[in-house]
Amino acid sequence: QVDLVESGGGLVQAGGSLRLSCATSIPTINIRVTGWFRQVPGKEREFVRGINWIDDTVYDGEFGKDRFIISRDNAKKMVYLDMNNLRADDTAAYYCATTTAWAKDYSYDGLYDHWGQGTQVTVSS
Numbered sequence: 001q002v003d004l005v006e007s008g009g010g011l012v013q014a015g016g017s018l019r020l021s022c023a024t025s026i027p028t029i030n031i032r033v034t035g036w037f038r039q040v041p042g043k044e045r046e047f048v049r050g051i052n053w054i055d056d057t058v059y060d061g062e063f064g065k066d067r068f069i070i071s072r073d074n075a076k077k078m079v080y081l082d083m084n085n086l087r088a089d090d091t092a093a094y095y096c097a098t099t100t101a102w103a104k105d106y107s108y109d110g111l112y113d114h115w116g117q118g119t120q121v122t123v124s125s
Contacts, residue, residue, distance in 0.1 A: 002117070006096050009119030012086055020081040020119060022096030028053055031098045033106050034079040035059070036070065038092035038121075047107035048094070051079060059106045064090070088125040093118040 008020040022034060035050035049070035050059035058070055069082040079096060097112035 003114045004096050004098065004116035006094065006116045006119040009094060009121045011122045011124065014087055014123055014125045016086050016123075017082070017084045018086065018121060020083065020094055020096075020121070022079040022081075022116060024077050024079070024096075024098065024114075026098060026114060028074065028077055030100060032100050032102065033059070033111075034072065034096055034098050035106055035112060036068075036079075036081045036094060036096055037109060038090075038094045039118075040092045045095075045109050046092075047109070049081060050106040061107060083121070086121075086123045088123050091121060091123045093120050095119075 003026050005023045008018055012018055031053050033050045033052050036048040037045045038048055039045040047061045049068055051070045051072050067084045072079045095116055095118045097115045099112045101111045103111055
């Protein structure tokens with residue numbers, strides 16, 4: 001059983017936009033935060049954004065605060081990542097993940113216990 005499925009990746013020109021979607025089959029009562037991470041081969045995984053299912057708190061990563069927007073849809077059990085003004089260095093595999101943990105900092109990937117298989121985003125310059 002696949003708990004999380006990402007979609008929406010693809011090839012886009014620099015300056016363009018993409019919406020990534022994360023569908024979950026996990027009961028939302030069992031999720032505290034869904035986070036988006038990205039990874040480039042040979043580099044560490046980076047935290048992009050996270051959203052709290054209980055109080056809608058958004059957790060920001062270290063980059064793209066004005067370009068990446070996270071949102072969720074309770075009824076559809078979906079989390080979205082809207083990425084705008086994409087740049088070549090945004091090229092990566094993007095993953096969504098969930099955690100039930102309470103933490104002050106949700107950027108640590110070790111907190112997350114369910115992961116999707118990822119969707120590739122490639123930005124051409």
